Amino acid sequence: MTEFLQHVVNGLSLGTIYALIALGYTMVYGVLKLINFAHGDVYMVGAFAGYYIATALDVERSPSLPKAVAVFVGAMAVCGALGWAIERFAYRPLRNRPRLTSLITAIGVSFLLEFGFQLPSLRAQGEAFRGVLEGWGLRLPAPVAGVLAVLPDNFPPGPTPRFFPEPFERVDWTVLGGVHVSNYDVVSLAVAVVFMVALQLIVYRTKFGTAMRAVSYDSRVAGLMGIPVSRIISGTFVLGSVLAAVAALLVAGSRPRIDPIMGLMPGLKAFVAAVFGGIGSVPGAMVGGLVLGFSEEMVAGYTVSSFRDGIAFAMLILVLLLRPEGLFGRVSAEKV
Amino acid sequence: MGRLRLLLRPVVPFAVAAPMLWGLQVLAPQDVAIILVAIGVNVILAVSLNVVNGFTGQFSIGHAAFMAVGAYTAALITTGFREVQIAHLPVGISDAVIFALALVAAMAVASVAGLLVGIPSLRLRGDYLAIVTLGFGEIIRVVIENTRALGQATGISGLPAATNVLWTGMGVVATVVMARRLLVSTQGRALLAIREDEVAAEAMGIDTVGWKVRAFVISAAFAGLAGGLLVHRIMLVTPRMFTFVKSMEVVVMVVLGGMGSITGSIIAATVLTVALEWLRGLDQYRMVIYSILLIALMLTRPTGLFGTKEIWDTLPRWLGGRRAAGGAR
Numbered sequence: 251m252t253e254f255l256q257h258v259v260n261g262l263s264l265g266t267i268y269a270l271i272a273l274g275y276t277m278v279y280g281v282l283k284l285i286n287f288a289h290g291d292v293y294m295v296g297a298f299a300g301y302y303i304a305t306a307l308d309v310e311r312s313p314s315l316p317k318a319v320a321v322f323v324g325a326m327a328v329c330g331a332l333g334w335a336i337e338r339f340a341y342r343p344l345r346n347r348p349r350l351t352s353l354i355t356a357i358g359v360s361f362l363l364e365f366g367f368q369l370p371s372l373r374a375q376g377e378a379f380r381g382v383l384e385g386w387g388l389r390l391p392a393p394v395a396g397v398l399a400v401l402p403d404n405f406p407p408g409p410t411p412r413f414f415p416e417p418f419e420r421v422d423w424t425v426l427g428g429v430h431v432s433n434y435d436v437v438s439l440a441v442a443v444v445f446m447v448a449l450q451l452i453v454y455r456t457k458f459g460t461a462m463r464a465v466s467y468d469s470r471v472a473g474l475m476g477i478p479v480s481r482i483i484s485g486t487f488v489l490g491s492v493l494a495a496v497a498a499l500l501v502a503g504s505r506p507r508i509d510p511i512m513g514l515m516p517g518l519k520a521f522v523a524a525v526f527g528g529i530g531s532v533p534g535a536m537v538g539g540l541v542l543g544f545s546e547e548m549v550a551g552y553t554v555s556s557f558r559d560g561i562a563f564a565m566l567i568l569v570l571l572l573r574p575e576g577l578f579g580r581v582s583a584e585k586v
Numbered sequence: 587m588g589r590l591r592l593l594l595r596p597v598v599p600f601a602v603a604a605p606m607l608w609g610l611q612v613l614a615p616q617d618v619a620i621i622l623v624a625i626g627v628n629v630i631l632a633v634s635l636n637v638v639n640g641f642t643g644q645f646s647i648g649h650a651a652f653m654a655v656g657a658y659t660a661a662l663i664t665t666g667f668r669e670v671q672i673a674h675l676p677v678g679i680s681d682a683v684i685f686a687l688a689l690v691a692a693m694a695v696a697s698v699a700g701l702l703v704g705i706p707s708l709r710l711r712g713d714y715l716a717i718v719t720l721g722f723g724e725i726i727r728v729v730i731e732n733t734r735a736l737g738q739a740t741g742i743s744g745l746p747a748a749t750n751v752l753w754t755g756m757g758v759v760a761t762v763v764m765a766r767r768l769l770v771s772t773q774g775r776a777l778l779a780i781r782e783d784e785v786a787a788e789a790m791g792i793d794t795v796g797w798k799v800r801a802f803v804i805s806a807a808f809a810g811l812a813g814g815l816l817v818h819r820i821m822l823v824t825p826r827m828f829t830f831v832k833s834m835e836v837v838v839m840v841v842l843g844g845m846g847s848i849t850g851s852i853i854a855a856t857v858l859t860v861a862l863e864w865l866r867g868l869d870q871y872r873m874v875i876y877s878i879l880l881i882a883l884m885l886t887r888p889t890g891l892f893g894t895k896e897i898w899d900t901l902p903r904w905l906g907g908r909r910a911a912g913g914a915r
Contacts (some may be wrong), residue, residue, distance in 0.1 A: 285713045343885055351888045353645055353713055354841060358880035361834060365873035518721050525714075559728055563721050570706040570714065 252428040257551045258544070263435050263504070265543020266442035270497035271520035272527070272535035273449060274490030280466035280530040281486045284349070287356035288336055289494060290517015291363035292329055296495030297508045298367065299328035301414055302402045310415035318417035326495045333491025337484055367510035368409040373401050407510065414506035438500040445496050446536060452489070453532055462486055466530060519546075519562040526569050528579025537577060596767060599759050607755035619751050620819070625859045626754035627816045630761045632839040632851040634808030637765060639837070640845035640894070641774065642801045643781030644708065648719030649809050649836045651726040654828035655699045656692035656810020657817040658730065661742045663688035664818065668746065685748040689757075689814045696810025697803045704802035709795050715802075723830050730825040741824030749818040757815055761808050765848050768804070777801050781846070831873060838876045841883060846894030854891065 271293055278286040303324040304310070307317045340359050344352045376398040380390045390398075421433045453459040464472040465482045473479045501516075502508055523542045527534025542562060550558040569576060614622060631649060638646045664685060672680040707718035731739050768774045776797045779787035788794050817823040839858055843850030862872070883890065892900060 285717060287716075340881060340885075344888075347888060349713070350643065350645055351884050353716060354837075354888075355881050355884040357647060357716065357837075358877045358884065360877075361873060362877035362881065365877060369870060369874065515724070518717065518724070521717055522721075560725055563725050566718065566721065567706045570710060570718075574710050 252426070253551070255426060255429045257547045259429060259431055259435060260551075261544035261547035262540070263438055263543075264547055265540035266439060266446075267497050267501055267539070268516070268520050268523045268542050269536045269539025270442055270445065270493045270500075271516055272523040272539045273446075273532065274494050275521050275524040276527070276529055276531060276535040277462070277486050277490050279524070281462060281469065281483050282341065282345075282352075284341065284352050284356065285521065286336075286487075286490075287353070287517075288359040288363060289490065290513035290515075290520070291360050292332055292336075292491045292513070293494040293498045293516060294367070294508075294510060294513030295332055295363060296325050296329045296491075296498035297414065297502045297512065298407060298412075298510075299495065300325040300499045300502060301407075301412055301508060302405065304415050304417070306402070309417055313415070313417050313419070315418070321417065322496070322499055325499055326492045329491040329495035329498075330488040333487040333494075334484055337487040342480065342483075364511050364514070367406045369406045370408055371404050372406060373398055373403055409510060411507045411509040414502040414508055416506070417503065432504070434504045438503060441496065441500060445493060449489070449493065449532070458482070458485060515559065522562040522566045522569075525576055526565060528576030531576070531578040534576055534578035596763055599763050600756065603755060603759045604752075607752045610755070611751040614751060621860065621863060622751050623749060623754045623815070623819050624863075625856050626751075626758045627812045627819075628836070628839065628855040628859045629758050629852050630754075630808055630812040630815070631836045632843065632855040633758075633761045633765050633848055634805045634812070635836050635840050636843075636845065636848065636851045637768065637777075637801050637808075638805045639840050640847065640851070641765075641769060641777040641781060642798055643784075643845075644798060644802070645713070645716045646719045646802065646805070647716050647830065647833050647837055648703075648721075648723035649805075650828040650830065650832035651719070651723040652696045652699055652806040652809035653813035653816070653832065654726055654730065654825065655806075655813070656696040657813030657823050657828070658736055658742070659695040659810065660688040660692040660814030661745050661817055661823045662736075663691055664746055664748065665742060665744065681746065681748065685746070685753070685818070689753075689811055692810040692814035693807040694810075696813070697807035699810075700803040700806025701799065704799045704806075708798040708802060719833075720830060723828070723833055727825045727828065737824075739825060741822060741826075743822045745818055745821045745823065747818065747821050749815045754815055754819075757811055761811070762848060762852070764804070764808070769848070773797070773800075778846075834873065834876055838879060841880060841890050844890030844892035844894065847890070847892040847896055849897040850890060850892035850895075853897070 271289065274289045274292070275286060278284065278289070300321050303321045304317070307320060309317050309321065336359055340355050341352055344355055376390070376394070380395075383390055389395075418433075423431050423433075425431055451459075453462065461472070461477045461482045462485070464475070464477055465479055465486075469479050472482075497516075519542060520539065523538035524535045525538070526541060527536070527538030542565065545565070546558055546561045549561050610622070611619070631653065635646065635649050638644050667684050667688075670680075670684070671677060672683055675683065703718060703722050704715075707715045730736050736742065768777075776787070776792045779790065779792055780794050780797060784794055813828070817827075835858070839854045840851055842858070843852070843854030865872075868875075
C-alpha cells in the first residue's frame, strides 16, 4: 500500500508536468491545426533560461524566495518571446501554404534549437573572430559586439549536461507511514495547479480566451467576425510557451540535470498526452497528462523500469487505433 | 514486341549497370570506392524515403529506424552463418549467396516493421506519421540498447566486409527502378492522387489508407536494404549509427532534391554526401546547417530544387531535355 501511494505521488508530479507541456501542444493545434514540433524544445529553452538567470543571480550560494520568483518570471518571459518569434518568423509566412510545409518548418525549428544549443560558446567564438578581424586591422561591427557582450559566458551550453542550482533547501517528509514527499513535490504541484486554473480562467472567462476558442472553431469565420486572428494565434503561442517554461522549471527543481535534448522525450510524451485527451481540447490535455504520468509511474514501478519510455508510444498506437479523436476530442468530418 | 518490352524493361537497367559497376569496382581506388558506397547507400535512402514523403505526400522522419532494423537483421544472419558454406559452391559464391539472402531478409523484416508502424499512424493525417516515426526511431534505439542478443550499446562487430561498389550499385539500380516503375504505374498514380488531394482521391475510389501503408512498407524495405549494405561496409553495427540525426539527413536530401523527384533525390544525396566528406571539420555545425537549410527552403522554395520534376524535364531541349507527356507532375 505504501509503495502504491508512493507511485501515486510520483505519478501525480510527473503527470502535472506532462499536462503543462501538453497544453501548449493542444492550444496551438487548436488554433493552427499544426503540431508544433518545436514545443518540446521551447521547454528545454525554458530550463536553460532559468539556469542562466539563476547563475547570474548567484542562486546557488545565496538562494532566496525573490530570486526564485525572478528566475520563474524571467524564464517565462524568455520562452514567451521565443514562442512569439517562432510563430512570427517561421510559421506565419507559411500559414496559407500546404500543411506539409509548416510541418517541415516546425521540424526544422525543433532541430535548430536542439542542435543550436549544442554548439560551442558563441562568445568564445566571437572573441576568436574579433582576434582574426583585428589581425587584419578591422573591428567587429558594433551590433554584433553588443550582442556578444550581453550573452552569458557559456551560451550556447554545448552538449554536456548542466546542473540547475537549488532555489531552496530540499526537505523530505515521510507521511502515511513511509511515503516520501518533498517540499519540491508540494510546491511543484501547487504551482502547476495554480497555472492550470489560471489557464482555465483565461480560456473560458476572458475575451482573449473566447476569441481563441472562436479561432480554434473556425478561424476564417472568426476573422470575418472581427477577431484579429493573427494576434490571437501569437497570443496562443506565447501562452503555450510560458506554460512550457513553468513545466521546465518545475522539473529542473527536482531533477536538476538539463541538456539541449532534454525536450525531445517529454515533448513526444506530452504530445501523446494531448492526443490521448483529444488534441485541441484543453481539459483533455490535463487529463491526458495525468493519465500518462500515472501509467508510466505504475508500469515502471511494478514491471521493468526500462519499459517506461515505451508506454507513451504504446498508448499513442492504441489511441490511434481505437479512438483517434481522443478522449474529449470531437469527431470532425473532413470537408472539401 | 509490346509484351517482350514490358518484360525487359525492369531487367535492362540491371544488365547494363552490372558490367559498368563491376568495372568501377575493379578500377576505383580504395578511398574512392568508400565514397561511392556512401553515396550509393544515401541514394537508396533518399529515393526510398521519397516514395513516402514525395510521391505519397506523407511525412516520415524515422527512416533511420528501418535502416537499423534491416542492418541488425542482416548482421545477425551474416555473423550467424559466418562459418557456413553452402554445399557444392565455391567459398566466394557461397558467401555472396548468404549476403544476398541476408539483404533480402533485411528488407523483409524492415517491411514488417514498416507495416506495424504504418497501420496505426497512416489511418490519420500526415502529421501523426511524423511524430510516430520520430517516436519509433527513439524506441527502436532503446530496445536495441537493452537487448543482449543485439550487443546492447556496443553493437555487433566483426561483420564480413561484404559490401562493395557492385552490391551497392545494384541496390541503387533496384531502388531507382522500383521508384520509377512505381511512379508510372497505376499504383503510383494512386499515390500521387493521395498527395494532391486525399479527399478527392478517396472519392475516386482509391483505398487511401491501403496505398499509404503500402508505400510506407516499400519505403521501409529499401531503408532496410540500405542499412544492411552500410553495416557490411564498416563491418560494425551500433545503435548510435541510427539516431534521428541520420533520419534528418535523409529528410534534408529528399526535401532539397524536391519531394517527388527521383533524380532530384539522387543529386541531392550525392552532393550532400560528398559535401559532408569535405566538411568533416564542421561536423558539429552539420545539424544546425541542415535545420536552417530546411527552414530556409520551406520559406523560399518549398518545392526543393526540382519540385516534382525529373532533371530531364528541366534541361533545355538541345541537351536532351524532354517534356514527357505522361510524366508525373
